[in-house]
Amino acid sequence: MADNEIDRMLDARVWAFVGLSGDRTREVYRQASLMQQRGKKIVPVHPDGGEVLGEKVYASLADVPDAIDVVGVYRRSEFAGAVVDEAVAAGAKGVWLPLNVIDDSAARRARDAGLDVVMDHCPAVEWAARR
Template sequence: MTDDVIERLLDHRVWAFVGLGDSPDREVHRQAGLMKQRGKTIVPVHPDGAEVLGEPGYRSLAEVPGEIDVVGVYRRSEFAGQVVDEAIAAGAKAVWMPLDVVDEAAAQRARDAGLDVVMDRCPAVEWARRR
C-alpha cells in the first residue's frame, strides 16, 4: 500500500463500516463519526441492521443499495477475509482494514479483484497526516 492509495481512499465519498452498531464506545463508532463530520456518506453494516449516527443500517454489504466506495473492515482479523469477499461481491472499490486487522490473503484477493487495499492503518490518523 502506498501513500497514493491511502490518499485515494480518503477522497472516496461512500464508506460502509462493517461492524458499526449503536455502541458509541467502540472504535468503529468513533471512526464513522469522524468520517461523517468530514463530509463522507457512512453506511452502517451490522447484523442488527439498526440506524446509527442518523444513517439507516444494513445487515450485510449485499443489502446496501447503491455504490460503495470503501468498506471499513471493523471485525477481528479472523473475520476480515469473509468481509473482504463480501466487499468484492458487492462491487466496492476498496477495503480499509484498521489498526491490528491484518489478513494478507484477503488483501491479495481484493487486489486481484481490482480493489485498492489499506491494512493496519487508522483512517483518523491518516486523515490528520494529509489534511
Template sequence: MIKRLLGESETWAFVGLGEDPERTAYQQARLLQMRGKKIVPVHPSATSVLGERVYASLGEVPGKVDVVGVYRRAEFAGQVVDEAIAAGVGAVWLPLGVIDEAAARRALDAGLDVVMDRCPGVEWALRRGV
C-alpha cells in the same frame, strides 16, 4: 492511495458499525461523516447508527460504495473482503490490528485498493485534512 481514498471517496460502508459510541468503528465513522463522507452502517442487529439506516449485510447495501471499512476481528476479515469483492466496491480498509494477508491479496487481485493495519483518523490527521 490513502490520500486519494480519504479525499475522493464519497461513500464508506462500515462493517461492524453498531450503536456503541465507545467502539472504534463508531468513532471512525463519525469522524468521516463529520468530514462529509456518507456512512453506511453494516451490522446484523443494529437499526440506526449516526442517523443512518443500518443494513444487515454488505450485499444489502443499495447504490455505490467506494470504501468498505472492515471493523471485525481479523479472523472474520476475509469473509467481509470477499463480500466487498462480490459487491464491486473500489477499496477495502482494514483498521489497526485487522490483518489478513490472504484476503488483501484476493482484493488486490480483484482490482480493489487495499489499506491494512491503518487508522482512517490518524491518516486524515497526517495528511492535514486531505
C-alpha cells in the same frame, strides 16, 4: 500499500463500516462519526439493524442498495477475509482494515480483484497526516 491508495480512499465519498452499531465506546463508531463529520456518506453494516449516526443499518454489504467506495472492515482478523470477499462481490473500490486487523490473503484477493487496500492503519491518523 501505496500512499496513493490511502489518498484515493480518504477522497472517496461513500464509506461502509462493517461492524458499526450504536455502541459509542467502539472504535468503529468513533471512526464512522469522524468520517461523517468530514463530509463522507457513511453506511452502517451490522446484523442488528436499526439506525446509527442518522443512517439506516444494513445487515450485510449485499443488502446495501447504493454504490460503495470504501468498506471499513471493523471485525477481528479471523473474520476479515469474509468481509473483504463481500466487499469485492458488492463492487466496492477499496477496503480499509484498521489497526491490528491483518489478513494478507484477503488483501491479495482484493488487490487481484482491482480494489485498493489499506491494512493495519487508522483512517483518523492518516486523515490528520494528509489534510
